[in-house]
Amino acid sequence: MQETDIGTIPGWQPLMLSLDLPSATVSGAQIGEQKLAVWRDSKGQVHVSDDRCPHRGMRLSLGFVREDMLACLYHGWRFDEGGHCRVIPAHPDIRPASTICVPVFPAREHAGLIWTRVDGADTGDPPETEWNLPETEHVTPVRTIMINVPLATVMTQLGGASGTCVRISAAARKGPPLSLLIVARPAGHARTQLHLLLEGKAPQTLCKQAAFWAMDFRDATEREYAGDGSDA
Amino acid sequence: MPDLILFDDELDENCYRARLAAALLNIPVRLHAVNVVPGSEQNSPWFRALSPTGRLPALTGVTGPADSLPAICGANAIMRTFSALTPDPAWRPETPPLVASIAHWMDFTASSLAPAIQLRRIAMFGGKADTRTLLEASHDAFRIMEDHMILRRISGQQWFAGESVTLADIALFPTFALSRDAGIGHDPYPALRRWMRNMKTLPGFIAMPGIPDYG
Numbered sequence: 001m002q003e004t005d006i007g008t009i010p011g012w013q014p015l016m017l018s019l020d021l022p023s024a025t026v027s028g029a030q031i032g033e034q035k036l037a038v039w040r041d042s043k044g045q046v047h048v049s050d051d052r053c054p055h056r057g058m059r060l061s062l063g064f065v066r067e068d069m070l071a072c073l074y075h076g077w078r079f080d081e082g083g084h085c086r087v088i089p090a091h092p093d094i095r096p097a098s099t100i101c102v103p104v105f106p107a108r109e110h111a112g113l114i115w116t117r118v119d120g121a122d123t124g125d126p127p128e129t130e131w132n133l134p135e136t137e138h139v140t141p142v143r144t145i146m147i148n149v150p151l152a153t154v155m156t157q158l159g160g161a162s163g164t165c166v167r168i169s170a171a172a173r174k175g176p177p178l179s180l181l182i183v184a185r186p187a188g189h190a191r192t193q194l195h196l197l198l199e200g201k202a203p204q205t206l207c208k209q210a211a212f213w214a215m216d217f218r219d220a221t222e223r224e225y226a227g228d229g230s231d232a
Numbered sequence: 233m234p235d236l237i238l239f240d241d242e243l244d245e246n247c248y249r250a251r252l253a254a255a256l257l258n259i260p261v262r263l264h265a266v267n268v269v270p271g272s273e274q275n276s277p278w279f280r281a282l283s284p285t286g287r288l289p290a291l292t293g294v295t296g297p298a299d300s301l302p303a304i305c306g307a308n309a310i311m312r313t314f315s316a317l318t319p320d321p322a323w324r325p326e327t328p329p330l331v332a333s334i335a336h337w338m339d340f341t342a343s344s345l346a347p348a349i350q351l352r353r354i355a356m357f358g359g360k361a362d363t364r365t366l367l368e369a370s371h372d373a374f375r376i377m378e379d380h381m382i383l384r385r386i387s388g389q390q391w392f393a394g395e396s397v398t399l400a401d402i403a404l405f406p407t408f409a410l411s412r413d414a415g416i417g418h419d420p421y422p423a424l425r426r427w428m429r430n431m432k433t434l435p436g437f438i439a440m441p442g443i444p445d446y447g
């Protein structure tokens with residue numbers, strides 16, 4: 001579970017909610033030590049690559065998407081979905097050598113989330129099987145939330161589950177209990193990222209309650225953790 | 233429109249607030265560059281006569297012919313002045329909840345975002361402070377903004393207050409857009425990232441060094 005361990009994190013990993021990556025935008029993500037640039041082309045397809053520009057090593061996730069290529073912010077080199085450099089603005093007439101490329105990783109979208117794997121394994125089982133998610137797309141994404149508490153502590157708070165994907169029925173501030181699907185990942189030292197989804201097609205009022213629940217849960221968990229720390 | 237002069241420092245984010253507001257609200261201003269780094273011109277007698285605390289940005293030409301009275305000082309005051317001057321009444325909302333909400337976020341900018349503004353200033357121009365505490369306070373403030381914009385997204389809204397862009401968005405925008413200068417990335421704040429992109433597509437939007445106008 002500790003991502004700081006040496007070596008590559010195996011299997012599919014959730015990166016972000018699909019809705020948080022609009023068309024023609026790029027965002028950064030990280031799995032263990034592997035920094036990633038995650039981008040969506042104008043046709044809606046998601047691509048994942050290493051975050052290091054082969055030119056001078058700048059972060060590609062700080063760049064932008066142009067003509068369905070990932071462009072580096074610094075000198076504008078552009079990379080296609082296969083990671084090959086296609087455009088070098090300083091040399092518009094030269095076709096970049098095929099050796100100039102950035103490593104790419106497989107990308108999937110399932111259950112309202114963007115997934116990738118950086119273990120180099122042949123894709124094999126899809127994320128839904130590995131993570132025991134509903135096979136259908138019948139979930140409603142709510143939000144991603146960062147909690148400044150280690151994953152193990154968060155999972156204990158969520159009901160002692162040992163895995164990193166849990167289904168719980170949570171009390172709302174108002175209205176009926178919420179059927180939540182929570183996909184958790186460690187995010188650096190003593191931080192946990194929760195992707196929060198509602199089972200089924202949920203209306204706005206339920207989404208709002210789920211968002212409130214997430215904030216309340218985060219604040220309570222952080223308070224408790226901080227209290228623990230000072231007692232120790 | 234009176235002859236407005238905006239005393240400006242290109243790299244100062246509060247000055248950018250005023251420039252951005254002028255651009256979006258369609259207020260013609262003449263820029264007068266004040267050499268803050270390294271000139272410390274904000275402390276010179278001529279500038280102190282306009283802005284007694286040496287505060288930038290400063291605006292003259294509103295209350296009377298330029299220079300006859302002290303300037304209007306500070307980003308919030310200048311943004312409000314522009315909203316009073318613009319021919320477009322959409323920048324002067326009157327419904328109490330909207331007025332209140334805009335006031336709330338403008339005050340949040342001046343108070344809760346102060347640590348992030350200071351942190352960037354130190355990263356860019358040097359200075360001494362407890363940067364760890366400033367960093368934590370900056371993250372706390374961005375978290376509050378992110379939580380708010382998550383709820384706004386769920387309600388089908390894309391701006392901080394009301395159904396269209398307001399002074400609240402202009403006030404809040406520069407600090408988040410420039411947070412990378414202070415070492416704070418945008419990835420943990422997807423709702424703010426989306427809002428930032430929407431800001432950049434507004435007609436009349438202008439960038440400043442550190443804020444790419446695409447992306």
Ligand code: FES
Binds near residue numbers: 053058074
């Ligand atoms: S560092 Fe990416 S193009 Fe130069």
